[in-house]
Amino acid sequence: MLDSFFIELRRSPVLALAAALILAAIAIAVLAPVLAPKDPNLQNLRATLAPPSAGFPLGTDEYGRDLLSRMIFGMRNSLIVGAAVVLLSGLIGAVLGISAGYFGGWLDMVVMRLADIMMAFPYLVLALGLIAALGAGIPSTIVALTVAFAPIYVRIVRSKVLVVKEEAYVEAARLIGVRPRTIAVRHVLPNVAGPMLVQGALTFAFAVLAEASLSFVGLGVPPPAASFGNIIAAGRDHIIDAPWIATSSGVAIVALVLSLLILADGLRDAIDPYQHRL
Amino acid sequence: MTPRPLLAVERVATHFPVKRGGWLRRRVETLKAVDGVSFAILPGETFGIVGESGSGKSTLARTILRVYRPTAGRIRFDGLDITELDETALGPVRRNMQMVFQDTKSSLNPRLRVEQILDEPLVTHGLPRGRRRVVELLEMVGLGDSHVERYPHQLSGGQRQRIGIARVLALNPRLIVADEPVSALDVSIQAQILNLLKSLQSRLGLTIVLIAHDIGVVGYFCQRVAVMYLGRMVEAGPGRHVTRSPSHPYTQALISAIPKAEPGVRRSRILLTGEIPSPINPPTGCPFHTRCPVKLGAICERERPPRYRTVDGGWAACHALNDRPVVAEAQEE
Numbered sequence: 001m002l003d004s005f006f007i008e009l010r011r012s013p014v015l016a017l018a019a020a021l022i023l024a025a026i027a028i029a030v031l032a033p034v035l036a037p038k039d040p041n042l043q044n045l046r047a048t049l050a051p052p053s054a055g056f057p058l059g060t061d062e063y064g065r066d067l068l069s070r071m072i073f074g075m076r077n078s079l080i081v082g083a084a085v086v087l088l089s090g091l092i093g094a095v096l097g098i099s100a101g102y103f104g105g106w107l108d109m110v111v112m113r114l115a116d117i118m119m120a121f122p123y124l125v126l127a128l129g130l131i132a133a134l135g136a137g138i139p140s141t142i143v144a145l146t147v148a149f150a151p152i153y154v155r156i157v158r159s160k161v162l163v164v165k166e167e168a169y170v171e172a173a174r175l176i177g178v179r180p181r182t183i184a185v186r187h188v189l190p191n192v193a194g195p196m197l198v199q200g201a202l203t204f205a206f207a208v209l210a211e212a213s214l215s216f217v218g219l220g221v222p223p224p225a226a227s228f229g230n231i232i233a234a235g236r237d238h239i240i241d242a243p244w245i246a247t248s249s250g251v252a253i254v255a256l257v258l259s260l261l262i263l264a265d266g267l268r269d270a271i272d273p274y275q276h277r278l
Numbered sequence: 279m280t281p282r283p284l285l286a287v288e289r290v291a292t293h294f295p296v297k298r299g300g301w302l303r304r305r306v307e308t309l310k311a312v313d314g315v316s317f318a319i320l321p322g323e324t325f326g327i328v329g330e331s332g333s334g335k336s337t338l339a340r341t342i343l344r345v346y347r348p349t350a351g352r353i354r355f356d357g358l359d360i361t362e363l364d365e366t367a368l369g370p371v372r373r374n375m376q377m378v379f380q381d382t383k384s385s386l387n388p389r390l391r392v393e394q395i396l397d398e399p400l401v402t403h404g405l406p407r408g409r410r411r412v413v414e415l416l417e418m419v420g421l422g423d424s425h426v427e428r429y430p431h432q433l434s435g436g437q438r439q440r441i442g443i444a445r446v447l448a449l450n451p452r453l454i455v456a457d458e459p460v461s462a463l464d465v466s467i468q469a470q471i472l473n474l475l476k477s478l479q480s481r482l483g484l485t486i487v488l489i490a491h492d493i494g495v496v497g498y499f500c501q502r503v504a505v506m507y508l509g510r511m512v513e514a515g516p517g518r519h520v521t522r523s524p525s526h527p528y529t530q531a532l533i534s535a536i537p538k539a540e541p542g543v544r545r546s547r548i549l550l551t552g553e554i555p556s557p558i559n560p561p562t563g564c565p566f567h568t569r570c571p572v573k574l575g576a577i578c579e580r581e582r583p584p585r586y587r588t589v590d591g592g593w594a595a596c597h598a599l600n601d602r603p604v605v606a607e608a609q610e611e
Contacts (some may be wrong), residue, residue: 102563168385172442175343176399177372177450190389 005270012113018262025256029076036069040111047067049242054163059244061234064199071248076209077227081141081220085207086200088146094155094189094196100154101161112158115151123148123206124213131219141220145210149203158201160192164220167191201264205257212253282357283318284453284485285342285375290315290351291509292334292341299510310557311337313509314607316353321452324479324486326500326517328493328532332554334364334509335489339457342487343377344368373403376446379392380458382438386430392416392441393426399448420474436467443474447482455487460495464566469472472499493532497521508565509557515592516521525586526571564597572598 009016028035037057044064052059058067100111105186116125127144132138164170165188173183208228215229223230226248235246292312298305311334319325329335339532341348344360352361360371365416378536386395393608400407419440430438439459446454456475460468476499479486489495496503497517504514505528513526524530531548550569555561561568567578574597585606593605 007586167387168379169387171345172377172379172385172445173387173398175345175372175377176402176445177369178402187387187579191387 005267006041008266008270013265014268015104016264018259018266021255022263023194024072025075026081028072028133029079030258032072032076035151036066036072038066038069040065040069040226042066049238049245051242052244053078058248059242060239061231061242061245067231067245067248070231071252073230074226074228074231074249075252075256077138077221077225078211078253080137081145081211082204082207085145085149086204088142088151089153090196090200092146092150092158093199094192097154097157098184098188099163101158102188103180108158111154115154118147118151118160119155121148121265127200127210127214128219136219136222138166138221138225141211141214145207147218148210151205152197153196153203156195157192160195161188164188164191194267198264198268198271201267205260205264208253208260209257281320282320283354284321284323284356285316285487286318286352286354287342288316288352290341290348290353292337292340292564293345293349307558310509310560312341312348313557314472315506315509316351317504317509317511317514319453319485319487321485323498323502324488325499326337326496326503327487327489327506328491328496328503329489329506330554332508332557333506334557335491335506338506339377339455339487339489343375344454362500372448374451375453375455376437376449376451378442378446378454378456378459380444380462382435382462383489386438388430391426391431392428392430392433395430395441396445396448399445405448411448415448416441418447418478419444434467435463435468439463439471440474443471443478450482451484453485453487455489457489458491459488460489461492466499468495475499478524482485493521494536508555508560510565511595512566513592513594513596514587515588515594516590519589519592523561525588525592525599526566526596527570527598528566529594531571539547566593566596572596574598 009019042065044060046064047056047060048063050056050060050064056066057073060067061070061265062118096111100108127148130144130147131140134143170183170187173187180188211220211227212229215227216233218230218233220229221227231249232246235242235249239246291310291314294309294311296307296309298307311344315338317325322334327335327338337346340346342353343364344353348361354360354361355371355375358371359451360368363371393409396412396415397407399405400411409426412426416422416425419445421437421440422482425433425437430441433441460471463471472495475486478484488496488499497520500517503512503517503520504511505520505526506512507528513520513524513529520529521533524533531550534546534548548571552569555565555568561579563579563581564570564583567573570578577597581597583595583597584604585593585595586602588594590604
């Protein structure tokens with residue numbers, strides 16, 4: 001699967017660019033304290049709303065904070081939320097999806113009806129409600145978005161499990177006497193990993209977007225901590241006199257989300273055996 | 279005294295509920311995939327089961343191996359009644375009865391290497407493991423060292439089927455049920471795989487149940503052959519007799535459909551009309567009466583035919599043979 005992803009990378013320059021941008025974003029997030037030229041929360045009231053210059057490469061916001069440093073830490077917060085949501089909802093999706101799909105029965109019934117109920121809510125409304133109950137902050141943003149995105153995972157994993165469990169190799173393992181739990185982990189899980197990976201990239205994109213939306217309305221990453229969403233919110237009030245604030249983080253969100261969507265597309269092509277071109 | 283059969287199947291039926299109709303007019307009907315089948319296999323024997331698709335032969339195979347629990351009847355393996363055993367109790371029995379599958383693509387996990395595939399039965403049953411054992415198994419099926427690291431998609435269909443057989447041999451089972459083991463393979467490969475099974479059978483003293491829709495394959499391979507139609511056995515007997523001079527009109531029609539490699543020789547073909555009836559509402563009496571060219575009359579529609587003796591311990595269930603001695607009464611489920 002990894003080999004065919006590398007083939008896709010060589011085949012498509014757009015995918016290569018997206019992958020490079022994502023790697024760069026991860027590097028920025030990891031190295032944020034080293035890369036940021038200034039303290040992202042340091043106010044400088046003599047340099048508020050300063051346009052980009054040598055001292056402030058992307059300008060400053062209304063408190064005179066260095067926008068580049070805030071963007072770098074905003075990237076870090078966005079990726080922390082995105083990665084945590086992908087991992088947690090992926091884990092929940094794998095466990096519940098495989099249990100529901102492979103073992104079936106009442107468990108399947110209960111899990112899937114719960115997933116249906118949750119999917120009936122628009123995910124942002126669901127997340128808003130959960131944050132209202134849990135209180136704002138990065139951990140509750142992660143919890144809320146995990147709950148919002150897990151049902152899609154459960155559905156995707158379950159539907160793939162239903163296909164895989166009819167394969168003769170699962171029947172063969174059962175006849176050999178392999179225990180059901182071992183079959184689920186050894187035979188079913190690896191064969192649903194591909195679609196999960198694709199869904200992971202998609203969920204990452206949507207989680208970044210959702211985190212920005214929540215932070216924009218003040219419910220995601222709490223100020224003064226930086227996030228693309230709250231930087232845009234701060235820039236909205238000065239969209240005429242200091243357009244660089246909203247523009248820079250807007251461009252960053254678009255680039256990040258678009259790259260993730262292109263990556264998901266590339267992964268999908270890579271795991272689909274019928275898509276292979278020479 | 280005759281030896282104890284390794285596998286004894288007595289009046290086994292496997293029915294499936296089928297939900298029909300919409301939400302308001304839901305009714306549950308019964309699909310009688312296997313409907314009152316009896317036979318016994320001696321140790322070391324090769325037993326063939328032929329029939330059209332939909333005749334219930336694959337369901338019968340999976341019922342024997344207790345993938346399905348039969349609706350009625352009894353299955354005895356080496357004297358042990360396994361009809362009602364649960365999965366835990368079946369564990370040690372399963373080691374001795376294994377299955378070879380039709381679809382070589384689907385029967386091997388695409389994400390596991392050959393080594394891992396062959397290790398699975400060994401580790402599951404706590405048998406001696408390791409690369410040497412894996413190579414040993416590969417050599418038994420005509421493969422070798424060079425295939426250990428391969429993934430299934432790097433092998434040909436014939437090679438994959440050999441891996442499927444090696445996986446079964448790893449457990450050293452006494453009974454192998456092969457469900458259409460060659461019908462997905464090229465004709466040139468079919469003979470190789472059949473010969474491999476044959477040589478393993480004589481070398482290891484295996485008992486083999488071979489299921490196929492190709493009566494030629496079964497006649498070549500098996501000492502005894504049974505013919506299934508619509509979930510029932512209609513004829514059984516020595517392979518040579520059933521495939522050369524069959525007694526049941528259905529078997530006769532099947533045999534006459536085999537093309538012969540003799541140009542210019544015109545044979546009388548028995549053409550059956552109509553479709554195989556649905557196993558959901560199978561015909562009463564003899565299942566074949568709707569298409570039978572020698573149908574006697576009302577008795578065929580009303581009564582299930584008993585088993586009449588043919589030759590060499592063979593029998594056929596057909597009312598037209600009523601001048602012969604009865605071996606067993608009609609097999610109601």
